[in-house]
Amino acid sequence: MAFFVQNALGGLAYGGLLFMVAAGFTLIFGLMRVVNLAQTSFYLIGAYVGLALLGDHVNFWIAAVGAGLVVLVIGVVTYGGLLHRFHTKDLTTLLITLGVSLILDDAALAIWGGDPLSVPSPAHLTSSMTIGGAVFPVYWLALFGVAVLVGLALWFFQQRTRFGAIVRAGVDDEEMVRGLGVDVNRAFYVVFAIGAFLAGAGGLLGGPITGVAPGLDGDLLALAFAVVIVGGMGSLSGAFIGSMLIGLVDTFGQALFPQLAYFTIFAPVALIVALRPQGLLGRKEI
Template identity: 40%
Template structure:
């Protein structure tokens, strides 16, 4: 019972972490039509920067959590305006390949700057303890992760469904040309969405690092998990991404606990089944 509860909490927190990482790539893919294969690199850069700020520079965790996503967002802004914007005419495939080349470059830059060892970030001292929950001790950081993930999900839902900017983004999602024709500066929306996606990758990088650590090649693992969530959840809805993240988080956690050898296979099998049965994702529009 105790292990079951613990795995439940683990699955939940992992799922919410996945949600934070994945909502960026989903929204960027939905609006720009560009599958950002460098998204995992953004995440890992967030982890590494968090490591440098927290473990090396000695800044408090929350300061890093505020600073790192901003840095990643600025980087995302630069990439969108310098590399992606001039290349929209080349077609989406070329842009995806561009981000793929970027992932290659980032991979080696990380190895140069942060070495090849696994780096671990300590959770903030206030949360570095256990909480008694129904008689069992549960790591407080995991609970905090759930709370943060939930807050971001609610924020995103509110933003997308209830604000004017959200309406513009939804318009862009369903028909970019029409939205542009109605006077929406769609390029500005593209940039904004890309920056937002990078920002969340940075957030995920910082708050994910105490749990997942940071090591070379990790960006590809994260990227592939994000793609699984993207496919399972479908495009363009916060709720779809959230449900898919939680589902993947649970499947991954429990399969790792029950049949560790097959955990990766089970996760990908889930994706394959969803793609074949419901190509548009569990919740999402048909593409």
């Protein structure tokens, strides 16, 4: 029982941090057809920047927002400078983001070095809790809670605001939205900025669980792929469900088959691709 509770909670917390990365990934793809391979590099940079802010005695949550904002700037520059003009050319933008991710990784290595760093939990959440005999850090629950809040906020933004309506319309029929005189380009920038911000803030928020080290982004990228393949490319709720599923599978996998841990996430991915290639909540034409 304790084993189950422990890993279930760990899995949800891990799913929470995956969602911080995957939400932006799926939104950006859904609207702009840009497969942003730099998304987990944004996470990595966010973690390093956040850690640097913590070193200056900035409050943990403010540091997370600060990291998010720094990455947001990087993201918007990347999008405006390199990606926007290749709109609709999905392969071109994919390769550019791959190049950007190599550049960002190497920049992180140059600035912060190659040693793995650990990120402390926020001061008021360092204690542990006990449920059903399982002892776990309170921070796990907090991280899951943050992911739920972010998910709800994004959902509200997408479904209940005028801007969200433009984004949804842009996903469905971009040309028509343009034809109606709506500035879709602004939506592109805003969505890319949101995605980058979430990944950057997620870097520090997830830091207490993942730590920070070169190569972390590649690790997370495979998991983010798994999330969007399972959940369906472009679907926000799919990303949430996928994140939690992959978080749980990965955590239980690490516990049960430590040597093959990374490989266990392949099982649900293969199953989904075989039975439902568009993902659980994805749409057919993607």
